[in-house]
Every structure is written in C-alpha cells, then in structure tokens.
Amino acid sequence: MPLSNDERDELRATARALLGRESSPEQVRATVADAPGYDRALWDHMVELGWTSMHVAEEHGGAGCGYGDLAVVAHELGRAITPSPFLASAALATGALALADNERLAGELLASLATGESVGSVALAATDGSYDQARLTTGWQSSGGSVRLDGASAFVLDADLADVLVVAARDQDGVVAALAVDRSAPGVRVDRTATVDETRRVFTVSFDDVDVDADRMLCEPGSRASELLDEVLAIGVIVVACDATGAAEQALEHATEYAKTREQFGKPIGSFQAVKHHCADMAIAVEASRAATRGAMDDLDGDAESWLTTAAITSSYVGPACSDACARALLVHGGIGFTWEHGSHLYLKRVKLDEVLFGTPSWHRRRLADAVFPALVAS
Amino acid sequence: MWQSPDTLVSPIMFEPGGPLEELRDGVREWCAAHVPKDWREQQRGATHQELVEFMEWWGAQLREAGLLAPHWPKEWGGGFSVREQVVIAEELARGDGPRNGLYHVGVFNVAPTLVHSGTQEQRERYLPAIWGGEVWCQGYSEPNAGSDLAGLQTRAVRDGENYVVNGQKVWTSWAKEADRCMLLARTDPDVPKHKGISCLIVDMHAPGIEVRPIRQAWGPADFNEVFFDDVIVPVDNLIGPENRGWAVASGTLAAERAVVILEAAERLRCNGIEAAIAEAAATRLEGGEPALEDSAVRELLASCYAEVQVLRRVLNEMIDDILRGADVSGTSSIIKVLYSDLLHRFTRELTALHGVAGQLDGPVLACAGWETGFWMNDYIHSFGWLIGGGTNEILRNVIGERMLGLPR
Numbered sequence: 001m002p003l004s005n006d007e008r009d010e011l012r013a014t015a016r017a018l019l020g021r022e023s024s025p026e027q028v029r030a031t032v033a034d035a036p037g038y039d040r041a042l043w044d045h046m047v048e049l050g051w052t053s054m055h056v057a058e059e060h061g062g063a064g065c066g067y068g069d070l071a072v073v074a075h076e077l078g079r080a081i082t083p084s085p086f087l088a089s090a091a092l093a094t095g096a097l098a099l100a101d102n103e104r105l106a107g108e109l110l111a112s113l114a115t116g117e118s119v120g121s122v123a124l125a126a127t128d129g130s131y132d133q134a135r136l137t138t139g140w141q142s143s144g145g146s147v148r149l150d151g152a153s154a155f156v157l158d159a160d161l162a163d164v165l166v167v168a169a170r171d172q173d174g175v176v177a178a179l180a181v182d183r184s185a186p187g188v189r190v191d192r193t194a195t196v197d198e199t200r201r202v203f204t205v206s207f208d209d210v211d212v213d214a215d216r217m218l219c220e221p222g223s224r225a226s227e228l229l230d231e232v233l234a235i236g237v238i239v240v241a242c243d244a245t246g247a248a249e250q251a252l253e254h255a256t257e258y259a260k261t262r263e264q265f266g267k268p269i270g271s272f273q274a275v276k277h278h279c280a281d282m283a284i285a286v287e288a289s290r291a292a293t294r295g296a297m298d299d300l301d302g303d304a305e306s307w308l309t310t311a312a313i314t315s316s317y318v319g320p321a322c323s324d325a326c327a328r329a330l331l332v333h334g335g336i337g338f339t340w341e342h343g344s345h346l347y348l349k350r351v352k353l354d355e356v357l358f359g360t361p362s363w364h365r366r367r368l369a370d371a372v373f374p375a376l377v378a379s
Numbered sequence: 380m381w382q383s384p385d386t387l388v389s390p391i392m393f394e395p396g397g398p399l400e401e402l403r404d405g406v407r408e409w410c411a412a413h414v415p416k417d418w419r420e421q422q423r424g425a426t427h428q429e430l431v432e433f434m435e436w437w438g439a440q441l442r443e444a445g446l447l448a449p450h451w452p453k454e455w456g457g458g459f460s461v462r463e464q465v466v467i468a469e470e471l472a473r474g475d476g477p478r479n480g481l482y483h484v485g486v487f488n489v490a491p492t493l494v495h496s497g498t499q500e501q502r503e504r505y506l507p508a509i510w511g512g513e514v515w516c517q518g519y520s521e522p523n524a525g526s527d528l529a530g531l532q533t534r535a536v537r538d539g540e541n542y543v544v545n546g547q548k549v550w551t552s553w554a555k556e557a558d559r560c561m562l563l564a565r566t567d568p569d570v571p572k573h574k575g576i577s578c579l580i581v582d583m584h585a586p587g588i589e590v591r592p593i594r595q596a597w598g599p600a601d602f603n604e605v606f607f608d609d610v611i612v613p614v615d616n617l618i619g620p621e622n623r624g625w626a627v628a629s630g631t632l633a634a635e636r637a638v639v640i641l642e643a644a645e646r647l648r649c650n651g652i653e654a655a656i657a658e659a660a661a662t663r664l665e666g667g668e669p670a671l672e673d674s675a676v677r678e679l680l681a682s683c684y685a686e687v688q689v690l691r692r693v694l695n696e697m698i699d700d701i702l703r704g705a706d707v708s709g710t711s712s713i714i715k716v717l718y719s720d721l722l723h724r725f726t727r728e729l730t731a732l733h734g735v736a737g738q739l740d741g742p743v744l745a746c747a748g749w750e751t752g753f754w755m756n757d758y759i760h761s762f763g764w765l766i767g768g769g770t771n772e773i774l775r776n777v778i779g780e781r782m783l784g785l786p787r
C-alpha cells in the first residue's frame with residue numbers, strides 16, 4: 001500500500017531525525033576518511049527502519065509501498081549527503097529484480113535484499129561510462145547450461161559490499177542479457193575508482209571467464225532484457241535526481257542562513273541583491289526539481305512505458321539545475337566556501353556526480369528526442 | 380473585416396460539476412468546431428480595429444459556450460472548480476484558441492477582485508457588464524512607479540461624494556478600447572506609501588481622460604499612457620475600504636493567476652516547442668541537412684521540451700497546494716520566472732537557429748501573444764514577459780525576502 005501524505009510526512013521526519021543524529025556533515029567527513037567509507041551501523045538502522053523493504057512487494061517480504069514513498073528517503077539521504085548502499089541495493093538492485101520475469105530468481109534474491117541480509121548493486125555501464133547498450137564492455141556467451149562472462153563494467157556503486165550484482169552484458173551478435181551474478185564467484189574482481197565526490201563509492205567490476213547458471217538471467221535475452229535494463233537505468237536516473245534535489249535543498253538552506261548572518265558593509269550580505277538573487281535562483285531550481293522528481297517517482301509507480309521519457313526529462317532538468325544551485329551556494333559563502341573545511345564543496349561534488357552517474361543530461365536529451373520527436377513530426 | 384466561419388454547430392453551454400473527462404472531451408470537440416482553422420492566416424497583419432473585432436467575436440464564442448469566465452462564482456456564469464478550470468484552460472490552449480487579450484483584465488483581474496473585495500452592488504453592476512463584453516484596463520504603473528509600484532503618485536482627492544483624480548499611468552494595455560479602468564491612486568499622502576492607496580473604478584469615457592498609445596518594441600501599439608486631469612469618480616466606485624487599495628490589488632487571486640499561467644505554459648508547449656520540433660523536420664540548415672537531424676538542434680529542442688514538462692509539474696503542484704489552502708505567493712513568483720525565462724531562451728535560440736531567415740519581418744500576428752509569426756519578433760516580444768507582471772529581478776527579491784526570509 002502506498003503511504004498517505006501524512007505517512008510520507010512522518011517518514012520524512014523520521015529520516016531527517018535519524019540522519020541528523022548519524023549523518024551530520026562532520027560524521028560524513030569522518031566516515032569517508034577511512035575504510036570502508038560508509039557507516040555500517042547507520043546502514044543497519046536504515047534496514048531496521050524498513051528502508052530496504054518498503055517498496056518490495058508484500059509477497060517478497062516487503063511493505064508494498066511505491067517509488068513515490070521511496071523518493072522521500074532518497075531525498076533525505078541527498079540532504080544529508082549520506083554514504084550508504086541504499087541507492088545501489090534498495091533502489092537499483094531491488095528495482096531490477098522487481099522487474100524480472102524470472103520469478104524464482106526474483107523471489108529468492110528480493111527476500112534477502114529486503115531484510116538487509118544481502119546487499120545488491122547493478123553493473124550497467126561500459127568502461128567509458130556509457131549506458132548505450134551497443135557499447136557494453138561486458139560480454140556473455142552460452143556454454144552448455146551456463147553463461148560465461150568476460151570484460152568489465154564501470155561506475156558500479158558499492159560493488160565490494162554487494163552479494164549480488166545485476167549485470168548488463170552483450171554477446172558477439174549484440175544480444176543483450178541481464179544476469180544476477182554472485183560477487184564472490186571465481187573470476188569476479190572489484191576495484192575502487194576514486195571520484196572527487198567521496199560520499200559515493202564507485203567500482204570497476206571485471207569478469208574473467210565467470211561461470212553463471214543460465215537460470216540467473218532476469219529475463220529472456222534480447223529485446224526484453226534490453227527493455228528491462230533501460231527501465232533499471234530510468235530508476236537510477238530518477239532516484240539520483242531525488243538525491244540531487246535533497247542535496248541542493250540543504251545547500252540552499254545553508255547559503256540562506258549564511259546570507260542572513262554574515263555581515264559586510266554593516267549589513268547582512270543577504271540584503272544585497274547580488275547575493276539575494278543567487279539565493280532566489282537556488283530556490284527556483286530546488287522548487288522545480290522537487291516538483292519534477294516527485295512527479296517522476298510517482299510515474300515509476302505507473303506504466304513502465306513512460307519511464308524512458310520521464311527519466312530523460314528528469315535528467316535534462318534536475319541535474320543541471322541542482323548543480324547550478326550548489327555552485328551558487330558555494331559562491332554565497334565567498335572565501336570560506338572555497339575551503340576544504342567548509343562543507344559547500346561536499347554538496348556540489350555529490351550533485352555533480354548525481355548529474356551524470358546514469359548518463360549525461362545531453363545523452364538523455366538525445367534519447368528524449370528519439371522517443372518523442374517522431375510523433376510530433378507526424379502529427 | 381473579420382469573417383466568421385459559416386460552419387458553426389449549434390451552441391453548447393458547458394456546465395460545472397460533471398465528470399472531468401467529459402468536460403475535457405467536450406471542450407476539445409468544441410474547439411475543433413469553433414476555432415477557425417485559418418484564424419492565424421486571417422489575422423496576420425490585421426489592423427488594430429480588425430484585431431478588436433476578432434477578439435470581440437472570439438469573446439462571444441466563449442460566452443455562448445459558457446467558457447468566458449469559468450473561475451467566476453456560479454451565479455455570475457462560472458462556478459467551475461479549479462480542476463475544471465485547469466481542464467478548460469488546457470483544452471483551449473491545445474485547441475489553438477486565440478488568446479483572449481481584450482477581455483483579460485476584466486475577466487481575470489477585475490472580476491475576481493470585485494468578488495473578493497467589492498460590494499454586492501458593484502458585483503451586480505459590473506460582473507454582468509464584463510460578461511457582456513465590457514472592456515477594462517488596469518491603471519497601476521506610473522512613469523515614476525514601476526517596480527516600486529507602491530510609490531505611485533496619481534492623486535484621488537475626496538470632494539463631497541466624489542474623488543477628483545489627477546495623474547498619469549503608463550503601460551496600460553487596451554486603454555483605448557477600455558470602458559472602465561481599475562485604478563490605483565493615492566488618497567492619503569501623509570502615511571507610509573502602502574497605506575495611502577485606494578482602488579477605484581474609473582469610467583474611461585469620463586471627461587479629463589486622455590489616452591496616448593505607446594508602440595511596443597515588437598511593433599504594435601496595444602499599450603498606452605493614460606492622463607487623468609480632474610477626473611470625477613463617485614465615492615461608490617471605491618473597491619474595498621479607502622486607503623486599503625494595496626491589499627485589494629494584491630488580494631487572493633492566486634488560483635486565477637495559476638490557471639492563466641498554466642494556459643500560457645500549455646500554449647508554449649503546443650504552439651511553441653512542439654510546433655518548432657515539427658517545423659525543424661522540414662527546415663534545412665545552411666549545410667543542407669534537415670535541422671532536426673542535427674545533434675545540437677535535437678538537444679536544444681529536447682531540453683526545451685523537458686523544461687516545459689517540468690514547468691507543468693510545478694504548476695500542477697501549485698494547483699494542488701491552492702486546493703489544500705496553502706500559501707502559494709512564493710511559488711507563483713517562481714513559476715513566472717521559470718515560464719518567462721524558458722520562453723525567452725526558446726525564442727532566442729530558435730531565432731539563432733533560423734539564421735538570417737530568423738530576422739525576416741512582415742505583417743505580424745497580433746492576437747497570438749508572443750507568436751508573432753517571425754522569430755526575431757517573438758524574441759523581442761519575450762522581453763515583455765521578463766518585465767511585465769513584476770520584473771524577474773523584482774520577483775527574485777520577492778522570492779529571497781518572502782520565501783527565504785532574507786533581509787530587505
């Protein structure tokens with residue numbers, strides 16, 4: 001059952017309180033400074049609060065809420081710039097398996113993802129960061145009753161924590177497959193890739209003649225797998241846009257607070273229009289991004305046919321708008337905003353990664369054009 | 380002379396309270412039957428008089444169908460819920476109905492103000508007149524009171540049962556055609572500026588009023604300067620209490636404004652961005668390739684398409700907030716900035732895309748808002764949206780101060 005508006009407010013308050021206690025900017029800095037780079041105890045609390053199971057169907061041990069509800073959590077995690085496997089596991093791997101036609105596989109994996117017993121992630125990008133399925137750099141081929149994987153996928157979130165990876169691969173004829181792969185299987189290797197945003201843990205996953213049971217396919221290879229992987233990508237784009245919106249909202253609040261209290265020329269700097277207009281532009285970006293992401297997450301609870309378009313619209317607007325907002329927040333702080341010690345850069349870096357993590361706005365605009373222009377030209 | 384089409388079907392009168400989808404289908408069919416397919420061709424280069432005649436004709440069509448003022452109370456010819464108003468506005472925009480400029484101030488600004496702040500007698504007198512086609516203008520800005528509107532200097536001095544009005548207004552749209560004006564004038568010069576303003580109904584045919592057209596940067600002259608020289612206004616024409624005109628003028632019109640801008644956004648989507656996408660398929664770039672196959676053009680048009688969809692989401696959320704009774708004054712400023720910035724960017728980029736052909740000029744289409752039929756003129760026209768209704772700079776102050784609580 002989707003949450004009512006009051007229940008969403010309650011969820012938001014709970015999330016904000018928990019993250020206020022356990023994911024303050026100081027705590028985030030301390031967490032990312034040392035291995036493993038995320039707070040295991042906080043993750044356990046998130047699991048206890050049901051954040052990994054809320055949008056899992058009741059038959060798989062979840063609460064049966066919607067993506068519209070998950071949006072509340074994603075937004076709050078962005079506000080708190082929390083490093084956690086939530087995006088990888090609760091949103092992406094869980095989302096992918098919920099879409100799978102292979103119900104036995106979905107049932108088995110979703111139950112343990114929902115309880116937090118296991119963690120999942122998805123490997124959808126080529127080594128150059130492209131999400132174009134024609135350019136996948138992980139290959140598959142059938143070999144008897146199993147599938148062999150070779151190659152590598154990049155920009156995989158929290159791959160070292162994952163028990164299961166949903167992997168996009170293509171065979172030599174270009175046929176795409178979606179497979180659930182044990183991260184501990186022989187031949188699977190994960191290597192951390194340093195990113196400027198330290199609040200996200202990004203890995204390259206390599207496959208060296210990895211043997212996977214053919215019944216670990218999420219669906220039939222080919223057009224159905226291709227469609228499913230696009231749907232997972234859409235989930236990624238939209239959830240990460242919620243994250244960016246939350247981070248930009250927090251950056252706006254910090255900048256506004258600073259503009260009210262910092263004085264120069266005998267006045268709060270927020271009384272100067274140059275500063276005030278930066279703040280107003282941030283408020284415009286945040287308000288529009290909030291409306292865009294809330295609507296897009298609700299779309300994820302509807303027919304998947306609209307997802308590609310919705311994701312492309314979201315990517316086109318939200319990432320750039322939130323990045324611009326976080327950049328302005330840094331500027332409002334002046335010199336202090338340019339220091340490592342001050343937090344402004346943390347929000348900007350998080351949102352800049354969010355903007356491109358599941359494909360650049362530019363690429364999504366081209367996909368949007370391919371999806372919607374033909375009908376407009378014909379009409 | 381405007382030629383009305385002879386294909387009119389028998390009139391329908393839309394009624395509030397039915398299923399939304401029936402209303403949507405009904406208005407869609409009504410538009411298909413009543414919006415002349417060739418109104419753009421007919422109106423291109425129309426004289427001012429022809430434009431006025433066309434708007435009168437279009438206003439009559441809307442009136443007959445019960446669609447002229449859906450947001451008014453039921454007893455005056457409206458009674459449609461906010462959701463129904465949204466459906467009507469969307470379908471009129473999608474059905475390419477002409478913009479209802481001539482009656483806009485009366486229908487969308489004056490009537491709701493009278494409903495909120497007027498006397499019953501004023502409502503009984505003026506609402507039926509506006510419904511019947513009376514044209515109103517709005518006397519707000521002055522040469523020395525633009526962004527600082529509350530600094531206005533036009534005086535209304537009480538003399539027995541009348542006020543005597545002296546002063547000058549500017550940027551007054553449709554003042555030449557207007558029968559009446561909703562005027563802001565200073566009735567008490569000795570109190571802080573917001574507290575000495577009153578809102579008056581002025582007969583535009585009264586002695587002492589002179590209207591001088593001002594030509595806009597995009598060509599036509601449908602706004603004006605208005606001079607008031609000892610104009611007599613009966614005290615009964617005061618809207619709301621004396622010296623409370625500032626509150627009366629900035630009253631609770633959020634829902635009406637939301638629907639107006641929603642209609643504008645729908646027009647930008649359908650007649651602007653989506654039409655430009657279709658047009659780009661048939662336009663060739665300098666190198667000879669179809670514009671729509673060029674990756675930069677595709678990306679530009681897709682980003683405008685995405686942004687107008689985001690704007691629709693923001694508008695829909697604002698309408699939900701209005702229905703919940705939330706304060707949307709900040710959001711309405713945000714929406715005006717979003718809409719006008721998008722319109723401005725879109726017309727600027729499309730002008731650039733058309734190269735030197737985008738600079739062509741000819742007889743403009745004056746009754747389609749920013750869609751003049753010539754890209755460079757559309758771009759010039761878009762500045763009107765950045766400036767009118769509170770400049771975007773002032774609105775950014777409003778957002779900073781009222782939404783974010785920044786100091787003045």
